[in-house]
Amino acid sequence: MLQIDVISIFPEYLSPLKLSLLGKAQDKGLVSINIHDLRDQTNDVHKSVDDTPYGGGAGMVMTAEPWAAAIDQITNDQDEVDLIILTPAGEKFNQKMAETFANKSHLIFACGRYEGIDARVGEYYAGKSNFKIHQVSIGDYVLGGGEVAAMVIIEATTRLIPGVLGNPDSLKEESHSITGANDEVLVEYPNYTKPASWRGLEVPEVLLSGNHGEIAKWRKAQAERRTQQLNKE
Numbered sequence: 592m593l594q595i596d597v598i599s600i601f602p603e604y605l606s607p608l609k610l611s612l613l614g615k616a617q618d619k620g621l622v623s624i625n626i627h628d629l630r631d632q633t634n635d636v637h638k639s640v641d642d643t644p645y646g647g648g649a650g651m652v653m654t655a656e657p658w659a660a661a662i663d664q665i666t667n668d669q670d671e672v673d674l675i676i677l678t679p680a681g682e683k684f685n686q687k688m689a690e691t692f693a694n695k696s697h698l699i700f701a702c703g704r705y706e707g708i709d710a711r712v713g714e715y716y717a718g719k720s721n722f723k724i725h726q727v728s729i730g731d732y733v734l735g736g737g738e739v740a741a742m743v744i745i746e747a748t749t750r751l752i753p754g755v756l757g758n759p760d761s762l763k764e765e766s767h768s769i770t771g772a773n774d775e776v777l778v779e780y781p782n783y784t785k786p787a788s789w790r791g792l793e794v795p796e797v798l799l800s801g802n803h804g805e806i807a808k809w810r811k812a813q814a815e816r817r818t819q820q821l822n823k824e
């Protein structure tokens with residue numbers, strides 16, 4: 592079973608992880624998700640988790656010790672851990688990364704806020720042989736914190752775990768899992784359902800033909816066309 596721990600100063604922000612597909616996956620014992628409040632690791636009355644940046648500049652930086660205390664509490668030396676630090680300065684998340692994470696045994700998500708987490712947290716755990724550190728971003732824009740990014744990554748990752756989706760065939764021909772003639776990653780072809788005629792718009796004839804070879808050819812061509820269109824924009 593995949594163990595997921597998420598550390599945040601806004602644990603309630605992550606409550607959607609209990610819902611829908613992910614809630615069911617946890618009930619089925621396929622994944623275990625635990626949310627941790629970073630402020631539980633502070634000792635002062637103000638439960639402070641940030642301080643001014645060395646070198647000056649605007650904003651606050653999250654101090655290292657509460658993060659390390661939280662991570663140490665969740666792990667032991669035998670545990671193989673992938674520590675995912677959410678930051679707009681990280682490597683861009685994609686489907687391939689989701690596939691990598693889905694094959695791991697223990698993921699810890701560190702949701703930074705403010706100007707981010709003291710860089711020595713990543714450095715410290717990178718020095719431990721049982722840890723692998725990933726600095727990850729979900730796109731070229733800035734969020735208020737890593738919580739939503741963690742939920743994006745957790746949703747994309749956990750649906751790839753066998754048994755999580757009701758119909759595993761759903762994974763076969765979806766966007767980013769289809770490859771073109773030169774092995775490039777394609778987005779999905781357009782989908783249609785009943786009725787065949789709707790507000791004057793018709794479903795493409797080939798999809799009604801029952802000719803599976805022609806349908807597969809048409810879908811591949813549509814996926815290629817859509818992908819080209821996106822890459823132009």
Ligand code: 6GU
Pocket residue numbers: 676677678679727728729730731732733734735736737740
């Ligand atoms: Cl992971 N964090 C924040 N704060 N902003 C982001 C992001 C992460 N990915 C894209 N923007």
